[in-house]
Amino acid sequence: MTAPQVVVHRDKELMAKAAAARLITKIVDAQAARGSASVVLTGGRNGNALLAALAEAPARDAVDWSRLDLWWGDERFLPEGDPERNATQAREALLDAVPLDPARVHAMPAAGGAWGNDVDAAADAYAAELAASAGPADHGPVPTFDVLLLGVGPDTHVASLFPEHPGVRETERTVIGVRGAPKPPPNRVSLTLPAIRAAREVWLLAAGEDKANAVAIALAGAGEIQAPAAGAYGRGRTLWLLDRAAAAQLPKQLYPPASA
Numbered sequence: 001m002t003a004p005q006v007v008v009h010r011d012k013e014l015m016a017k018a019a020a021a022r023l024i025t026k027i028v029d030a031q032a033a034r035g036s037a038s039v040v041l042t043g044g045r046n047g048n049a050l051l052a053a054l055a056e057a058p059a060r061d062a063v064d065w066s067r068l069d070l071w072w073g074d075e076r077f078l079p080e081g082d083p084e085r086n087a088t089q090a091r092e093a094l095l096d097a098v099p100l101d102p103a104r105v106h107a108m109p110a111a112g113g114a115w116g117n118d119v120d121a122a123a124d125a126y127a128a129e130l131a132a133s134a135g136p137a138d139h140g141p142v143p144t145f146d147v148l149l150l151g152v153g154p155d156t157h158v159a160s161l162f163p164e165h166p167g168v169r170e171t172e173r174t175v176i177g178v179r180g181a182p183k184p185p186p187n188r189v190s191l192t193l194p195a196i197r198a199a200r201e202v203w204l205l206a207a208g209e210d211k212a213n214a215v216a217i218a219l220a221g222a223g224e225i226q227a228p229a230a231g232a233y234g235r236g237r238t239l240w241l242l243d244r245a246a247a248a249q250l251p252k253q254l255y256p257p258a259s260a
């Protein structure tokens with residue numbers, strides 16, 4: 001488990017711009033080192049704000065978009081093109097504006113598609129797609145993602161892993177179907193904590209005062225069953241990117257010195 005590093009920005013707009021700049025650098029470095037890069041996207045307000053900031057960043061042209069694999073950490077199990085789908089929102093914020101290779105954009109299945117309304121079959125299909133992309137150098141049936149982005153819900157959920165919900169207890173499967181999620185829609189597909197932990201770097205994004213309690217709980221040593229965000233960490237780095245409002249309840253010793 002990597003110890004979390006915390007960076008606090010003035011406000012959510014600056015946080016999104018700084019995270020976008022950080023992500024561009026990370027992708028460019030990964031492409032230079034390994035030929036391609038892989039990023040796991042998140043839904044939610046902060047994930048979409050990061051993508052929109054990336055779309056506006058002049059340095060986005062430094063990325064070779066054709067050598068980038070995109071995956072999702074979770075998806076709202078709704079029909080293709082539904083405005084509430086995380087993939088639809090990501091396409092609007094960034095993906096439609098950059099020259100990605102469609103074969104490398106690994107959206108999670110939609111309801112009513114190949115798996116009908118069977119959310120478990122959809123999850124199994126995504127797990128198979130991940131496993132097919134993993135190589136011998138990876139650490140299990142998922143690729144070693146360069147960066148895995150996660151929004152943090154006000155209840156400490158990450159991806160579609162909710163406190164005390166069965167999904168957060170999953171230790172074997174990499175992808176699960178979620179039913180009865182406390183946040184709509186009730187049916188979702190989600191990576192599990194073991195799949196999240198396969199990433200080189202996990203970046204957790206939280207902005208706004210409604211996230212302050214969740215951030216403080218997760219960073220102050222809560223268990224992952226009660227606070228799933230506490231169980232989200234990367235193999236090499238775990239980075240919490242916050243704005244001041246979301247960091248407001250952090251104990252003094254967890255607040256980074258440069259932001260005090």
Ligand SMILES: O=C1O[C@H](COP(=O)(O)O)[C@@H](O)[C@H](O)[C@H]1O
Pocket residue numbers: 042043044045046047074075076086150151152153154158159160183
């Ligand atoms: O429904 C979801 O919510 C979370 C958090 O979203 P936020 O708007 O509160 O930041 C998000 O991380 C997840 O991907 C999404 O499916």
